Amino acid sequence: MIDFRFADIGEGIHEGKILQWMVKEGDEVKDGDTLFTVETDKVNAEIPSPADGKINKIMAEEGDIINVGDIVVKIDDGNNNETPSKDLNVEPVNEGDEDPSGVVGELMVSSEVIESSSEAKIKEEDNKRKVLATPVARKLARDLNIDINTIKGTGPVGRVMKEDIYREEEKRNEKESKAEKMVSNSVKVDVPEIKVSGEVERVPLTMLRKTIAKNMVLSKTVIPHAVAIEEIDVSNLVKFRKENKEMAKENGAHLTYMPFIIKALVMTLKEFAEFNSSFDEEKEEIVLKKYYNIGIATDTPDGLMVPVIKDADKKGILELAKEISELSEKARNRTISLDKLQDGTMSITNFGAVGTMAGIPVIKHPEVAILGIGKITKKPVVEDDEIVIRDILTVTLSIDHRVIDGGDSGRFLNKLKEYLRDPMLLVLS
The missing domain is CATH 2.40.50.100 (RNA polymerase II/Efflux pump adaptor protein, barrel-sandwich hybrid domain)
Known part of the structure; x- marks a missing residue:
């Protein structure tokens, strides 16, 4: 038996x-x-x-x-x-x-x-x-x-x-509960009982939603967030993607903007190592990571999941496009393997996928930064003293202020802007 x-x-x-x-x-x-x-x-x-x-x-x-x-x-x-x-x-x-x-x-x-x-x-x-x-x-x-x-x-x-x-x-047990203890010790709040005066329906949280809630409280309690916002002219990228969508499709890839953004992010991370790190609370050390695993926050019927593109620095645009599609589909179907949800070094969340101009993303502990991507919109801008219409992408960078300063985030976004403005830099890399 x-x-x-x-x-x-x-x-x-x-x-x-x-x-x-x-x-x-x-x-x-x-x-x-x-x-x-x-x-x-x-x-x-x-x-x-x-x-x-x-x-x-x-x-x-x-x-x-x-x-x-x-x-x-x-x-x-x-x-x-x-x-x-x-x-x-x-x-x-x-x-x-x-x-x-x-x-x-x-x-x-x-x-x-x-x-x-x-x-x-x-x-x-x-x-x-x-x-x-x-x-x-x-x-x-x-x-x-x-x-x-x-x-x-x-x-x-x-x-x-x-x-x-x-x-x-x-x-x-001490290791597993260290983060939770930090939260409970740092936040002393008597949560009042919810009072209602009309008809209500109580819906139990799913296990995934409970985890999301727990992780969000941990992140916002432990990590001192700071935010930088930038608008990037991606007109050349929009044109390049449009010209190559059919070629990518013939090669089995659905070409979105995300592979280009991942590529630009990884190239930028290689120049700003502190963004690809974690903060060790116990030893008070910054753990700089020499590998680049990029998490992609994915909206699913059950809640937010973050599949991870492993070794993103070693993959080309088409390979990234294929893997993004595959992991996103598996995340939505809850068939993704655990190893594809672990070991991220920095994450991206795409507000633009649901038509939002911009947002303030929450860092995924124990990472120290997250990049928020808004929708691309046409805006009038001034070039050579003339008003022209360009494709503008709004990005938001949330940082852990214990590790990264405002000046660092500004320089980081300027470098990211260079890569996204010129897609040939991403392809030829």
Whole structure:
């Protein structure tokens, strides 16, 4: 019998909501068959069966919230012994006090995570380190969802003890809650109860919307925002895109302005490294990043998601256009993999996509800047003492004032303006 547990399907995922069961008690399933779909605060994932067998007992209903480590379903695989989920790939252990005689030479841990729709895998090399640990310590680590391989044991010959695991849990909890504590410690507000005088409807927040709310409070509380706004003449860019849209289409790319903006942003970031960084609160250091992963804020039916274009500096305009279309579609369908939502170094949000002239974007923690893009409009401007009509793009740059000053933001926008005014600079780069 397999006790199938909800495993950690990616960084930052601690719980999920069961959307739909694909099986019922008594059904026969094959290894890899979808058991249920789960909604997390980032993606919706199809959870597969770890083995062939019969559904013995379903432990959670549709709509229930399940936490990592919870037993969700029992699967009769023909083995009479109760065993943990095959996905967790851990040894069954006996209860009891820690005993040196119970030490084993190698702890078997998971070499993969439960597959989401993109079938993401954890690197197998993370699991090759051997440890010494008692069965009780191994069980405790499993129950607390802690990778025992990462713990330095304080027992004889480096054996991992229960106390070591409790210390690791304490450190993990302290790290995860550090930002939240900063928020709660810095904001002392008694929120008044909402009073209404007419008919109302209460709509529960989705998991994604809860995460958005939490992240926005964190960002606006921790990061001291400052803003710079600039108007850029992109008439040449508008003309260039119009002339090359069909060529791009023939090459399988939907050519919008966003690939050009990403390219210009990356080239500018290479000249202003502090914009491509994070601020380390604990060590009071600026972490300058030597890679360029650009987040694209995407409007979805469930709320805002930020897919990330990895290594954007190594990609051309058409390649960027294809990836933007692909990631945006997956974000809207909630089929995007977690790795495509992580590790951004700076983000762009496109107000113009919904017809807005401009806006004040909120920085995505722990980044230190975000670029807001408004819609392109025709405006009269003065050139050589004559009034002419030009295509004008309004951009807004929000900065973390702990890291970046107003003068820096002005120089940054001037350089960005140079690149966007002349699309050939972007193509030839």
